Amino acid sequence: MSLTQGAPLLDRGTADTPDRERGRGSEDAPRGRRRDRDRRHRGKKASPAMFLVILPFLVLVLVFSYLPLAGWATAFYDYKPALGLSGSDFVGFQWFRMLVSSPTQLQQIGQVMANTLAMSFLGIATSLLPVFFAMLLNEIRAPWFKNAVQTLTTLPNFISWVLVYMIAFSLFSTSGLVNSVLNDWGIITTPIKFLDTGEHVWLTMLLWSLWKGLGWGAIMYLAAITSIDPALYESARIDGAGRFQLMRYITFPQLMPTYVVLLVLSIANMLNNGMEQYYVFQNAFNKEHIQVLDLYVYNIGITGNSLSMATALGMLKSVISVVLLVTANAIAKRARGTSII
Amino acid sequence: MSITSPALKRTRGDFPFAIVNYAGFLLFALLCAYPFYFLIINSISANDMSALGQVRLWPEGFHLSNYTQILQLDGLSAAAIVSVARTVIGTACTVLASAFLGFMFTQERMWKRSLWYRLVIFTMYFSAGLIPMYITMKTLGLTNSFWVYILPAIVQPFNIILVKTYVESMPASLQEAAEIDGAGTLRVFFRIILPNMTPILATVAIFTAVAQWNSFQDTLLYITDQKLYSLQYLLYTYTNQASSLAQAAQNAQGNLGALATAATTQTPTSIRMTVAVLVVLPILFIYPLFQRYFVKGIMLGAVKG
Numbered sequence: 209m210s211l212t213q214g215a216p217l218l219d220r221g222t223a224d225t226p227d228r229e230r231g232r233g234s235e236d237a238p239r240g241r242r243r244d245r246d247r248r249h250r251g252k253k254a255s256p257a258m259f260l261v262i263l264p265f266l267v268l269v270l271v272f273s274y275l276p277l278a279g280w281a282t283a284f285y286d287y288k289p290a291l292g293l294s295g296s297d298f299v300g301f302q303w304f305r306m307l308v309s310s311p312t313q314l315q316q317i318g319q320v321m322a323n324t325l326a327m328s329f330l331g332i333a334t335s336l337l338p339v340f341f342a343m344l345l346n347e348i349r350a351p352w353f354k355n356a357v358q359t360l361t362t363l364p365n366f367i368s369w370v371l372v373y374m375i376a377f378s379l380f381s382t383s384g385l386v387n388s389v390l391n392d393w394g395i396i397t398t399p400i401k402f403l404d405t406g407e408h409v410w411l412t413m414l415l416w417s418l419w420k421g422l423g424w425g426a427i428m429y430l431a432a433i434t435s436i437d438p439a440l441y442e443s444a445r446i447d448g449a450g451r452f453q454l455m456r457y458i459t460f461p462q463l464m465p466t467y468v469v470l471l472v473l474s475i476a477n478m479l480n481n482g483m484e485q486y487y488v489f490q491n492a493f494n495k496e497h498i499q500v501l502d503l504y505v506y507n508i509g510i511t512g513n514s515l516s517m518a519t520a521l522g523m524l525k526s527v528i529s530v531v532l533l534v535t536a537n538a539i540a541k542r543a544r545g546t547s548i549i
Numbered sequence: 550m551s552i553t554s555p556a557l558k559r560t561r562g563d564f565p566f567a568i569v570n571y572a573g574f575l576l577f578a579l580l581c582a583y584p585f586y587f588l589i590i591n592s593i594s595a596n597d598m599s600a601l602g603q604v605r606l607w608p609e610g611f612h613l614s615n616y617t618q619i620l621q622l623d624g625l626s627a628a629a630i631v632s633v634a635r636t637v638i639g640t641a642c643t644v645l646a647s648a649f650l651g652f653m654f655t656q657e658r659m660w661k662r663s664l665w666y667r668l669v670i671f672t673m674y675f676s677a678g679l680i681p682m683y684i685t686m687k688t689l690g691l692t693n694s695f696w697v698y699i700l701p702a703i704v705q706p707f708n709i710i711l712v713k714t715y716v717e718s719m720p721a722s723l724q725e726a727a728e729i730d731g732a733g734t735l736r737v738f739f740r741i742i743l744p745n746m747t748p749i750l751a752t753v754a755i756f757t758a759v760a761q762w763n764s765f766q767d768t769l770l771y772i773t774d775q776k777l778y779s780l781q782y783l784l785y786t787y788t789n790q791a792s793s794l795a796q797a798a799q800n801a802q803g804n805l806g807a808l809a810t811a812a813t814t815q816t817p818t819s820i821r822m823t824v825a826v827l828v829v830l831p832i833l834f835i836y837p838l839f840q841r842y843f844v845k846g847i848m849l850g851a852v853k854g
Contacts, residue, residue, distance in 0.1 A: 258659035258734060265650055265704050266665060271689070272701040273672040279681025289687070344570055353571070359837055360578040363585070366832050366843075368763035370785045374825045375584040377788050378591070378818075385587065388602030423581065427844055451563065483679075484766055488785060502679070509680045510770065522678030530675055 651712025
């Protein structure tokens with residue numbers, strides 16, 4: 209949903225909680241593990257009235273989260289919006305086959321997958337940057353400077369992609385600031401097309417995500433640094449460790465558990481780039497390299513009007529994503545003993 | 550806390566390192582801040598200067614008439630009202646629902662409590678996808694309705710987890726005492742629990758409000774009626790569709806032509822900049838004030854690594 213995309217880190221951050229929940233509240237949990245809050249209700253009868261007051265909210269959840277799953281049926285019909293599902297023809301797996309039928313279609317899907325995976329891997333490849341950002345910012349001694357940097361660098365995280373695009377447009381369009389400065393300085397005579405080009409699209413998209421997310425991404429690590437046991441630093445110092453050795457042998461390893469969890473989650477989210485960033489930056493020149501899976505689904509479904517095929521593709525994506533998430537969770541569980549979702 | 554205590558002996562590499570470190574952060578902070586400054590100075594500069602890209606470091610030919618003129622653009626005040634309304638109503642609904650559900654899910658007596666709780670939380674991990682959502686909204690008659698901004702966003706599993714964890718950390722005796730005095734569950738919620746969880750609700754509210762204000766995709770997907778466009782969507786069309794912008798500039802001309810001079814005549818650039826500032830200003834104002842809530846929000850959700 210669009211609302212959760214406002215704070216992607218937050219989504220990932222949810223991590224532990226539901227799992228903790230699973231062990232605790234469930235009715236079959238061993239009595240001894242229950243906390244005193246639970247004890248006082250022991251023996252009281254289950255209350256249907258309490259269920260009734262939350263029922264309206266459960267209905268909302270059913271309608272907006274579970275009911276849309278029924279829409280997956282669309283993938284198996286030749287869906288015509290005007291006729292509804294009952295008036296459309298059942299076509300079985302036709303749309304799934306069509307996704308890989310012709311060489312052109314196959315080539316297009318291949319390009320979309322390449323874009324999707326490339327953007328995700330670039331994101332994963334740069335995922336250590338917030339860690340370094342936090343470690344270096346922590347070395348700044350002047351508190352006012354540290355605070356100012358923190359405020360200014362986290363600000364871009366709270367503006368929409370539309371606004372980011374608007375900023376990109378004002379600065380980098382052919383009549384934008386950068387071109388007019390370069391022109392005034394006599395470096396160029398014809399404006400450079402920074403936005404209307406199919407070159408370096410993956411890289412520029414990465415840079416914009418970094419501009420938007422780097423400062424905010426570091427916040428969690430900054431907070432994690434403050435919770436590192438000072439005794440570790442004390443003893444390392446007594447052993448003669450200098451600043452860089454402290455960073456390398458104490459701070460960095462202490463941040464790794466947090467980092468690994470976020471890394472595993474981002475691997476699990478590999479196919480979910482979201483479409484907003486790519487939609488706003490999309491144009492006729494860069495379309496080939498900017499179309500990630502989410503955007504492609506939108507483009508063929510809403511713009512191109514083939515709702516059924518888009519549903520088929522979206523359905524495949526959802527299923528693979530859930531499998532990835534469950535797998536990542538299982539791996540994390542083996543490695544650290546606790547699950548991450 | 551600081552890990553670099555004064556007792557730490559300074560090594561020879563320290564000074565150059567500090568210089569590079571400060572300079573690096575200064576550069577990146579400027580890189581983050583300058584675009585916002587650029588929008589603001591351009592929106593208050595002479596419009597013929599800003600159109601030529603000559604406003605770079607400070608305002609040239611200061612004037613504020615863009616802001617009075619922009620409000621007369623077709624659709625802009627409507628979009629502003631939609632954006633404010635969805636932010637206020639949406640935030641109020643989400644905060645109240647999160648508070649209520651977060652509390653109710655701590656009530657062990659609820660019939661099949663953990664089943665309902667899991668039903669809600671599970672929705673964080675899958676999505677039916679774009680097209681099924683679109684078809685659902687259309688079937689429900691929510692396309693081209695203001696409520697598409699509000700209803701789907703009311704139940705937010707993540708917020709519910711935050712509130713629930715918070716309520717569980719409150720002393721259980723708080724509720725017990727009230728119940729002994731004869732208060733029912735709802736009364737306990739409104740009189741005892743709700744007033745005691747303002748810190749967590751502030752965090753939820755601030756994140757929800759920013760998400761609502763910034764939301765663009767729902768307008769793109771579900772709304773074709775221009776009266777229901779949000780400011781974000783309007784800004785997108787102004788930035789990306791030269792035709793709609795030229796139209797807007799022309800309309801502004803028609804309304805105000807008699808009074809305009811070269812410096813105050815609306816240009817595509819001036820309209821774009823001014824709308825962008827309107828869109829970003831609320832964020833610029835609330836962000837520094839509420840920064841600690843944002844940080845707290847992410848920490849509450851953070852992985853306890």
